[in-house]
Amino acid sequence: MGPWTGLTHTDNTESRLDTGPCVPATPTNVPEPSRTDPALIRNFCIIAHIDHGKSTLADRMLQLTGVVEQRQMRAQYLDRMDIERERGITIKSQAVRLPWAPTKDEGGESATHILNMIDTPGHVDFTYEVSRSLAACEGCILLVDAAQGIEAQTLANLYLAMEHDLTIIPVLNKIDLPAAQPEKYAAELAHLIGCDPSDVLKVSAKTGEGVAELLNRVVELVPAPVGVHDAPARAMIFDSVYDAYRGVVTYVKVVDGTLGRRERIKMMSTGAAHELLEIGTNSPEMTPADGLSVGEVGYLITGVKDVRQSKVGDTITQVSGGAQEPLGGYKDPKPMVFSGLYPLDGSDYPELREALDKLQLNDAALVYEPETSAALGFGFRVGFLGLLHLEVIRERLEREFNLDLIATAPNVVYRVEMEDGTEHTVTNPSEFPVGKIDTVHEPVVRGTILAPSEFIGAIMELCQNRRGVLLGMDYLSEDRVEIRYTLPLAEVVFDFFDQLKSKTRGYASLDYEPTGEQTSELVKVDILLHGDKVDAFSAITHKDKAYAYGVRLVAKLRELIPRQNFEVPIQAAIGSRVIARETVRAIRKDVLAKCYGGDISRKRKLLEKQKEGKKRMKMVGSVEVPQEAFIAVLSSDSDGKDSKAKK
């Protein structure tokens, strides 16, 4: 616990006397929104790996600037959703306006500045959202655990921040830990960003040590935003959140001009016009204001009900006399990973649709369309930004909407060119075209892995097995390396995180970003039960791996499919060529020997129970397949999903 533990009163003046360096300050003459001199504004974010203490640091800043009083404080104030809090990940970003009057070296205070702390999503799947958050900042705090050093994802975001020309303030956290090695990791950070190790600030977000100095450093080093005051307003959307009571809350940074309340605004990507119902800042609760001006960060509410009408990266301007040119950098979110989601109980299909509709209100990247599987019935093919996105959505569907789902193995998008010149986009392996295929293109990513150097061999072996091409390797410090590979995305979504974790005893971290596509010798492997194709089990794999995949799946199904009245061959095939085969022998006896007077009721009830069990069977042609078999086979690729999500 921090030094506030013993506090029972919230009078800031008194507590300042009690508590040493972590004094909640209530600056005087706090500039108001829409009337803040850009020279006094500092927009920054915190780049950190999960568990490296970003939320705790943010909490301390809220307290220290007096924005949140001690009695309202709860751990990780800014993380809203339960799942985020539970998994310790931040998915949705927010921005908080913090007044801070930096203390001067010679004592005394300078003018009260406005620090806008912009929270960034912390996961690989949300690179685009991260880039928009970074684009709203002029500086960033690079926060690294002093006991662990930098992780791959942090490094990737650091590179992203450097690309945006942000001022980087390197900070080591958790210096209070016995295992902390601040000297070692300060050297590592200095090496990475090209500064002197003595420039690396050392703080403990837990105790509050060094946090005030850090805020001073932000004011000192982060450049003030620059924009044209007397120009049509241009505000960039860096986040968009659906709120059940208020509709969509849009977070913006005003680059040029001023957005006043009650103005009519326009989304420049679509031209759609909206009435501004409210504009304001978060400190940290939403506080209405007269407007937002150059360099300011805040929220606005227009009454739209769907985040797709208020897209991250879009530029907002006024309807009348608005800007002609949008700010750069807008992209439509593009799903990278697809999975079929099916209700276990077919009658839950309408509920699943409704749940997806609701989630989409708050997730512009979530796309789905109805799909029918011969084996699984009615469901949806759902597109995600990546694996974590998939898992978060699936978990929310199951937890918040009480749905039991079967999810097919995640797959990527393939582009298939036929010899006759036609082209197919394949988001579902069962739609892989038959006939004369010329080339197949698959998405590739640039993967960055950070790990202790002792694991180089294991990591390279794994990447080689996954069709990776080595791009380069660098030592971050004596015993830590950064390894870069080009990898097919399909290989990454297939069990890669788990394998990486297990081969490096959990020490490696991974980040990847899409870099395009490559042509590959890919084939579709079908699984046939009693001669009937099971669409849910079709997979696209490299031709060298097709055999192993077929053998593994066929063997697994043999264990899972109960004996039927007839012999059931289970085959894996590429086109018409069978590559693996197993047989479930026909059941020969399914009869109770005795049925006398006292047995009849029991027998009828047993029959009723068996009929219930039969209802839970899915019919594939004439073969009864227990749902458990589907779940077992399809989930084999995502075993240990928790570890994956916490990558």
Add this chain to the structure above:
Amino acid sequence: MPEDGALPATALAGAERRPLGFYLHVPYCATRCGYCDFNTYTASELRGSGGVLASRDNYAEQVVEEIRLARKVLGDDPRAVETVFVGGGTPTLLAAADLGRMLGAIRDEFGLAEGAEVTTEANPESVDPRYLAELREAGFNRISFGMQSARQHVLKVLDRTHTPGRPETCVAEARAAGFGHVNLDLIYGTPGESDADWRASLEAALGAGPDHVSAYALIVEEGTQLARRIRRGEIPMTDDDVHADRYLIADETLTAAGFAWYEVSNWATSPAGRCRHNELYWRGADWWGAGPGAHSHVGGVRWWNVKHPGAYAQALGEGRSPGAGRELLSAEERRVERILLELRLAEGCLLELLRPAGAAAAARALADGLLEPEPYGRGQAVLTLRGRLLADAVVRDLVD
């Protein structure tokens, strides 16, 4: 279940068109066999919660009491009793005179129909020629011996105490005493039994000259000593495929010896040799089951007695029905029961009983070789030999 055991009027409607049988349960055994989960007790005296004593010695009195209750409940039902079956437990643990007294009560209260079938189960080691003569004297005309196996090591796993050869002698003694119908019960698939053991048991049984053989796959029931021994790994579980093989051996051997199957687990030398009592069960007729734990069925009402002999004696002593619960079968439940019971019979079940989905399933079963083509053409679903082994699976489809 009303205290006086009264039946709804619907149960007795049209009763005169259905045969009526009596099952009398004897819940006592000298020892409990490891595979047995029947309602039976090895103590000779048991006390109910109200202190009423139930014992082997006064057991016949209680059954007679329930037969009198049956008379009251069935009111002016004019039917004479077509079949009586005494089962257990070990009926022959009681004196022959006791079994005779129970049968006498049925004769007194209901009358026995002309040519009524009167059976008792018997343990090979608990009867002798004198006992058999007394049973004949009392009116029994059919006897069923629990032979199980001709192999000592198989009998040992089953905890059967008789020596091989004794059941065959019993058959001769029963014939000598004048029993017209004699059954031998056999069990196959006991752990440790080989195909050869099973063939030997069938040959031994056939050599004794019964006119009826029942052959049952050993069912390992939850809660039995045998189930515990298998779970502990002391003896191996028999594979279902082995059961299937043994069944085929049984059918082949028995058919070759002039027997014909008439129910999945029952074979007889002629229609007259069939167990008419069991046929009542399988054809949805009426029967009254007297004794602890016995089930009864009259006109779509099924009920069952309290299981404990002490509680049973207590109820009857207080003039109450010993019924513990009952169910009134819906039309659909009766339809399902007809299918599941009649399909086990050589006559099969009427295709008319099936709904469209069930009829489609029957057509598939025919195509799969599980139903006989000729009777199918006449509107009857009759299982083939392979179909008999998969009867439960076929039933599950046909009741759709």
